[in-house]
Amino acid sequence: MRIGELSRRTGVPARLLRYYEAQDLLHPGRGANDYRAYPESAVADVQQIRGLLDSGLTTEMIRAILPYLSGPGELHPPAECVTPETAALLKGHIDRIQSRIDCLARNRDRLSAYLAAVRPEAGDG
Structure with missing residues (x-):
């Protein structure tokens, strides 16, 4: 094509x-x-x-x-195809993804708590 x-x-x-x-x-x-x-x-x-x-x-x-x-x-x-440099790049990226996941989870929990406090009926999801 x-x-x-x-x-x-x-x-x-x-x-x-x-x-x-x-x-x-x-x-x-x-x-x-x-x-x-x-x-x-x-x-x-x-x-x-x-x-x-x-x-x-x-x-x-x-x-x-x-x-x-x-x-x-x-x-x-x-395994022999993954160079130490590539492994380090991937490990660094995994760490950055995990940090973003942790931040998003904290924000989700805070927003859910806020919504439950101001609108208890909306907390049922």
Whole structure:
């Protein structure tokens, strides 16, 4: 499929798809007319890239782990392929995610307590 169709099917602008290619995250073939030609699997690849970006991973981190992803939520890198630098990047990111989760949980609990205090009937959720 061409870049316009991939853009329509994923909701990702063509400009970003070209950026993902420049970042070595997508690898389209080229047709005889030199247009990008994406396989059907590119739809899932783009969705995976978007999910990883949305979780806060950088393109550098994604590039390091993308070859080992077999699907959303499934990571199967051989241990020898995970360099100490990549492991440190991932550990740092995990720590940042946990900090955000902790902060969000505290805010949720405080807002729930406030709402229960000012509108007891609304506290039932």
